Amino acid sequence: MENFNVQRFVEKMAGLAKSPSDVIRTAIDEKDYINAAASVVCGNIIILLIALSRIFFGVMPSPVEMVKGLIMVDIFFAVGAWCYFIGGRLMGGTGSIEDVAIACAMVCAPIMAINGVLPTLTVIALKSGGGIAATLIPVWKWVARVLPALINFFALKESHGFDTSGKAFVALIVSEIIIMIAMIPLVAVLGKIL
Numbered sequence: 001m002e003n004f005n006v007q008r009f010v011e012k013m014a015g016l017a018k019s020p021s022d023v024i025r026t027a028i029d030e031k032d033y034i035n036a037a038a039s040v041v042c043g044n045i046i047i048l049l050i051a052l053s054r055i056f057f058g059v060m061p062s063p064v065e066m067v068k069g070l071i072m073v074d075i076f077f078a079v080g081a082w083c084y085f086i087g088g089r090l091m092g093g094t095g096s097i098e099d100v101a102i103a104c105a106m107v108c109a110p111i112m113a114i115n116g117v118l119p120t121l122t123v124i125a126l127k128s129g130g131g132i133a134a135t136l137i138p139v140w141k142w143v144a145r146v147l148p149a150l151i152n153f154f155a156l157k158e159s160h161g162f163d164t165s166g167k168a169f170v171a172l173i174v175s176e177i178i179i180m181i182a183m184i185p186l187v188a189v190l191g192k193i194l
Contacts, residue, residue: 004034013039016110020154027106028099028159036105040077043112044070050116072190077108079182084156087175091167093160103159104152111148118144149176 012035015023027036051066085100095103118140149172156175157168 002034004038009035009038012106013042013109016107016151020107020151021158024103024106024155024158028102031098032102032106036102039107039109040074040105042109043077044073046109046112047073047116050120053120073112075186075190076183077104079186080104080152080179083178083182084152084159084175087178088156088160088162088171090174091160091162091171093156093162093167093171095160099159100155103155107151107155111151114147114151115144 012023012027012032026032047069048066051069081101081104082097084104085095085097088095088100152175153168153172156162156172157165160168160171162168162171
């Protein structure tokens with residue numbers, strides 16, 4: 001098994017912006033567990049840093065809330081990967097759960113950055129008195145939903161070997177519906193436990 005290489009990891013994460021399909025496909029083909037796991041760890045670190053930065057802006061998450069957030073990120077990652085596996089298979093995809101997990105893990109850090117940074121910008125805009133920045137909140141919310149879905153589109157397309165974008169897009173919609181259905185009881189149960 002290969003050792004972790006920071007430079008290679010950074011190159012892969014940067015490569016996601018240039019050619020997400022190539023980076024994800026290579027990670028799946030190489031069974032790149034090291035960089036996939038590193039991306040999930042980075043996603044957790046990003047969420048933790050963003051939670052800590054909110055303290056600076058007067059939104060004080062408790063240590064318990066921060067730990068809950070980290071646990072939820074990992075649980076939602078695992079549930080999301082299973083839902084993408086099921087949704088892709090329902091639409092004729094051929095990926096294994098391992099392929100889907102690697103693909104979803106590779107895009108975890110960028111998605112956590114988007115999902116963490118944009119709400120933080122909202123907090124900053126509201127704390128700064130609103131104005132023009134506050135008018136951008138609906139745009140940020142839209143971007144925070146669309147960009148992760150677009151990134152997950154590439155993960156789903158590559159992990160299931162869809163040859164057309166149309167099939168991958170339908171599989172993405174089916175997977176997102178499955179995720180929404182799965183999250184209702186999951187959030188209710190986790191809300192009581194955590």
